[in-house]
Amino acid sequence: MWQAGEGRSGWVEEALKSAGLVLARTAKLDGASADRIERLVGSVEHYPAGTFLNGFEGSPKWLLSGWVCEMRILPDARRQIFGFDLPGDMVLPQSRAGQRPCSHVALTRIDCADVERMLRSAGAPEDHELLNRAVAASLAAAQERRYDHIVRLGQYSSSERLVSLLLELRDRLEPLGMVAADSFRLPLTQEQLADTLGLSLIHVHRTLKALRSQGLVEMRLGRVTLLKPAKLDQMAQRGLC
Amino acid sequence: MWQAGEGRSGWVEEALKSAGLVLARTAKLDGASADRIERLVGSVEHYPAGTFLNGFEGSPKWLLSGWVCEMRILPDARRQIFGFDLPGDMVLPQSRAGQRPCSHVALTRIDCADVERMLRSAGAPEDHELLNRAVAASLAAAQERRYDHIVRLGQYSSSERLVSLLLELRDRLEPLGMVAADSFRLPLTQEQLADTLGLSLIHVHRTLKALRSQGLVEMRLGRVTLLKPAKLDQMAQRGLC
DNA sequence: CGCGATTTTGAGCCATGTCAATCGGAGTGG
DNA sequence: CCACTCCGATTGACATGGCTCAAAATCGCG
Numbered sequence: 001m002w003q004a005g006e007g008r009s010g011w012v013e014e015a016l017k018s019a020g021l022v023l024a025r026t027a028k029l030d031g032a033s034a035d036r037i038e039r040l041v042g043s044v045e046h047y048p049a050g051t052f053l054n055g056f057e058g059s060p061k062w063l064l065s066g067w068v069c070e071m072r073i074l075p076d077a078r079r080q081i082f083g084f085d086l087p088g089d090m091v092l093p094q095s096r097a098g099q100r101p102c103s104h105v106a107l108t109r110i111d112c113a114d115v116e117r118m119l120r121s122a123g124a125p126e127d128h129e130l131l132n133r134a135v136a137a138s139l140a141a142a143q144e145r146r147y148d149h150i151v152r153l154g155q156y157s158s159s160e161r162l163v164s165l166l167l168e169l170r171d172r173l174e175p176l177g178m179v180a181a182d183s184f185r186l187p188l189t190q191e192q193l194a195d196t197l198g199l200s201l202i203h204v205h206r207t208l209k210a211l212r213s214q215g216l217v218e219m220r221l222g223r224v225t226l227l228k229p230a231k232l233d234q235m236a237q238r239g240l241c
Numbered sequence: 242m243w244q245a246g247e248g249r250s251g252w253v254e255e256a257l258k259s260a261g262l263v264l265a266r267t268a269k270l271d272g273a274s275a276d277r278i279e280r281l282v283g284s285v286e287h288y289p290a291g292t293f294l295n296g297f298e299g300s301p302k303w304l305l306s307g308w309v310c311e312m313r314i315l316p317d318a319r320r321q322i323f324g325f326d327l328p329g330d331m332v333l334p335q336s337r338a339g340q341r342p343c344s345h346v347a348l349t350r351i352d353c354a355d356v357e358r359m360l361r362s363a364g365a366p367e368d369h370e371l372l373n374r375a376v377a378a379s380l381a382a383a384q385e386r387r388y389d390h391i392v393r394l395g396q397y398s399s400s401e402r403l404v405s406l407l408l409e410l411r412d413r414l415e416p417l418g419m420v421a422a423d424s425f426r427l428p429l430t431q432e433q434l435a436d437t438l439g440l441s442l443i444h445v446h447r448t449l450k451a452l453r454s455q456g457l458v459e460m461r462l463g464r465v466t467l468l469k470p471a472k473l474d475q476m477a478q479r480g481l482c
Numbered sequence: 483c484g485c486g487a488t489t490t491t492g493a494g495c496c497a498t499g500t501c502a503a504t505c506g507g508a509g510t511g512g
Numbered sequence: 513c514c515a516c517t518c519c520g521a522t523t524g525a526c527a528t529g530g531c532t533c534a535a536a537a538t539c540g541c542g
Contacts, residue, residue, distance in 0.1 A: 074396060082388060
């Protein structure tokens with residue numbers, strides 16, 4: 001089901017670095033602390049796109065590269081995506097006993113580190129505390145985003161929904177160095193966007209087309225470019241309280 | 242701004258008892274543990290309907306009676322209600338520094354106990370642990386409900402939204418002894434329901450009217466009665482994952 | 483080159499939103 | 513006790529955003 005890689009090739013270093021950057025930002029760690037956490041990563045686990053990350057019960061994974069989504073499938077096959085985990089985020093497959101929580105699914109090939117293993121290999125108690133703080137901060141940030149998502153679904157029009165999601169993703173990918181000139185890879189199909197935004201596939205497409213024809217965004221080959229970020233910002237009603 | 246009552250009149254005992262019941266259920270405490278927490282309640286704070294509960298920063302309140310909602314107001318006056326806190330729930334006014342979180346507002350007159358004060362007056366370390374566990378469990382349950390709410394807003398039709406909300410509230414009020422024969426007080430205006438469900442006031446009214454005309458619910462004078470709970474259950478797609 | 487997945491288009495319908503007005507009850511002041 | 517006001521519930525007419533169905537075009541890949 002998965003393989004653990006031992007050596008650290010170039011891309012692992014790369015992934016670690018970007019993951020450390022997010023950690024530094026969300027958990028408000030200084031660079032040295034983030035470095036210390038990076039060093040705790042022992043072996044890296046790899047999973048193919050489509051992997052269900054449940055059943056891990058308990059131990060969070062530190063996502064080093066790739067995208068994961070949280071979603072729920074309804075009995076009648078409707079599907080709701082709650083949000084996305086990006087490199088540097090902690091993924092907590094919280095399948096709480098018998099409840100109806102959400103599944104975590106890898107949207108791309110992913111690389112991650114098991115936090116429990118990192119805790120075990122951590123020597124100094126500061127490392128433990130640092131890691132725990134990082135996990136807590138990452139989950140708190142995800143929680144915060146869930147409020148935004150509720151507002152998106154409850155109050156925003158289709159274009160506001162789409163634009164605000166794109167802006168959220170840009171803002172999260174930026175510190176990872178994965179955004180160049182408001183352009184970034186977006187490994188999501190229009191159907192997945194629809195399931196995220198509570199719209200039909202077809203309407204997502206139409207909305208996208210409208211944005212494109214207004215010269216606001218460009219979107220092709222799994223890559224988006226925000227052409228008029230200021231205008232988009234304003235469209236998305238990014239209201240502080 | 243608020244008054245602290247000292248003596249425990251009958252209704253305080255009443256409120257304590259129902260709050261203890263919720264605690265026992267959500268935090269999975271046995272009766273004795275819930276009793277111990279009840280005894281920690283020192284003075285009870287009272288706030289009128291409409292009070293904004295922010296600015297309490299940090300210390301949760303244990304809600305003993307009344308309803309509180311979490312909401313966000315957008316710059317253009319749109320409003321989204323994230324959920325409700327009922328007696329027995331912990332209210333955490335998490336106004337995290339400058340972010341755009343949510344405000345907690347009392348929908349009715351409320352009575353609550355300050356958890357920090359309870360911690361201070363707690364003698365035994367078990368009491369501390371018990372209280373912390375209760376707070377964590379209550380917040381976890383609220384979090385769980387937020388997932389449900391995202392599905393409601395993203396996937397459900399207007400009648401599914403309305404019905405699933407009513408069922409959620411019934412299920413939460415039931416252990417408090419506040420539901421008799423699927424009938425309970427609902428201190429919400431149609432406008433507040435609309436802001437919760439991401440619908441317009443008028444459409445909430447229409448949907449309600451339809452449910453009424455089908456003999457599924459009755460709703461007047463701030464009181465709802467679910468006439469055909471089984472049918473409603475089925476309507477609400479209460480799908481386990 | 484052919485196949486499945488994804489994107490794109492068009493036509494038509496329905497759910498939901500907007501606007502405008504009325505109605506009823508609760509409180510308030512005279 | 514009445515007139516007034518405010519708030520919430522109610523109703524109707526109408527507009528439209530977003531959905532469904534159906535089909536074609538395109539892309540990615542073996």
